[in-house]
Amino acid sequence: MASLSIRNAVKRFGAVEVIKNVSLDLNDGEFLVLLGASGCGKSTLLNMIAGLENITEGEIRIGDRVVNDVHPKDRDIAMVFQSYALYPNMTVEKNIAFGLEMRGIPKEERNKLVSEVATMLQIDHLLDRKPAQLSGGQRQRVAMGRALVRRPEIFLFDEPLSNLDAKLRLEMRTEIKRLHKELNATIVYVTHDQIEAMTLADRIAILKDGIVQQYATPAEIYNKPTNVFIASLVGSPPMNFLNARLETVDDDVVAHVPLTKDPDGQKLDLSLKGYDSDLSAYIGKEVIIGIRPENISYTEEPVKDGHEVVQGEVDVVEPTGADTLCHIKWGINSVLARINNRIDVAIGDKFNCAIDMKRTNVFDKKTETRI
Structure with a gap:
């Protein structure tokens, strides 16, 4: 060879x-x-x-x-x-x-x-x-x-x-x-x-x-x-993408994800503490947050150590056998979560999403390259 x-x-x-x-x-x-x-x-x-x-x-x-x-x-x-x-x-x-x-x-x-x-x-x-x-x-x-x-x-x-x-x-x-x-x-x-x-x-x-x-x-x-x-x-199902703005809150970098079309409306705050690249140059700027469906799981309890807990509403349920794919609404956003098939979910249910933020990707909004 x-x-x-x-x-x-x-x-x-x-x-x-x-x-x-x-x-x-x-x-x-x-x-x-x-x-x-x-x-x-x-x-x-x-x-x-x-x-x-x-x-x-x-x-x-x-x-x-x-x-x-x-x-x-x-x-x-x-x-x-x-x-x-x-x-x-x-x-x-x-x-x-x-x-x-x-x-x-x-x-x-x-x-x-x-x-x-x-x-x-x-x-x-x-x-x-x-x-x-x-x-x-x-x-x-x-x-x-x-x-x-x-x-x-x-x-x-x-x-x-x-x-x-x-x-x-x-x-x-x-x-x-x-x-x-x-x-x-x-x-x-x-x-x-x-x-x-x-x-x-x-x-x-x-x-x-x-x-x-x-x-x-x-x-x-x-x-x-x-x-x-x-x-x-790469990835099946594909990665979820959320528009966000980076800000610092108490020495932490936070992604503000809008939940309404109103610029001054409610926002979802996702901590990016521990992200593997320096985000300081992007404070105050628009970015794209990428979260894979398998990094969103269901929880009944608050989760620590790099996990954020966000409540949403189940919009669509797709059983695939080993896993269940749940489309979840976060305000104007829709994300896909891959969860264990033993978790019983139905359309309209409230769903506590535990997001593994250590596996999150952040992309430049203009160039779409990973930061």
């Missing part, structure tokens, strides 16, 4: 710049996920790594080699596509072995490698079948087998699970995670599914309009999103 380094990469199609000065480093054996909505540039960046798209400016390095001008077949990469791209007239065995045959690998060695990979992917009983006789999950395993059998320096996955149903996606996600651990493979994986990104990645690069918004571990992206865009993209 090999490391990957991307330096100031730019891609233009005519006058349109779709990849804008992207720089990323991936260590040998790491799993990188490129995450973003359709059209953000993630597949284009993957194709640039593969050599299927030329790089306009910058540098792409695989291991010790700069590969800007290296043909795709000479980059020692293997790609797994969304469409599987299997040969319909070939058996599973021949589909997996085809690349090895083209490279002149002797038949005996080919058979050994195909057998090892087929056993690893649990498709050894399907080797005589053709793709039309396989399920979607089985086809995806064959596509992965064709990539794995080559033992490339880097594996590239382009939304490989998007054509599968929810149950199969979960199974294949687990399979990919297991294979990464077993092979210690260097993987670059494109998806628009934030659950896939969070569960698979060592590091995630979130793209928007061809720009990397944040490049970090899943935990860092979840707990300290760089901006409002990332905070709303």
Whole structure:
């Protein structure tokens, strides 16, 4: 396996710049996920790594080699596509072995490698079948087998699970995670599914309009999103956002959240004591407070140690099985709380919200970047 380094990469199609000065480093054996909505540039960046798209400016390095001008077949990469791209007239065995045959690998060695990979992917009983006789999950395993059998320096996955149903996606996600651990493979994986990104990645690069918004571990992206865009993209259900004004009260920084449309009306005061960044430059200014639904819980007693207690009214109840999602009105604001399913709530109930303020995020109102 090999490391990957991307330096100031730019891609233009005519006058349109779709990849804008992207720089990323991936260590040998790491799993990188490129995450973003359709059209953000993630597949284009993957194709640039593969050599299927030329790089306009910058540098792409695989291991010790700069590969800007290296043909795709000479980059020692293997790609797994969304469409599987299997040969319909070939058996599973021949589909997996085809690349090895083209490279002149002797038949005996080919058979050994195909057998090892087929056993690893649990498709050894399907080797005589053709793709039309396989399920979607089985086809995806064959596509992965064709990539794995080559033992490339880097594996590239382009939304490989998007054509599968929810149950199969979960199974294949687990399979990919297991294979990464077993092979210690260097993987670059494109998806628009934030659950896939969070569960698979060592590091995630979130793209928007061809720009990397944040490049970090899943935990860092979840707990300290760089901006409002990332905070709303990562997390299910998404983060709650409240407009507020910061003031100091008895040496404490407090977020005044309006509960009415009247500027002089009632306000909710949330203490930000213990926030992990200095807020002194924002005293007297408008900010956005971000609170994740799982950081709002129900309480019958006042809670201390970083928790604020706010009373609201239940507006909508959504049972999801393990949890219950409660939409709660705080004056003109509506927040979503994820609570234990054993708590009995109904529309119109008063609801004491215990907010874990230590996990709150504060964003600049104008730039929407995390303070």
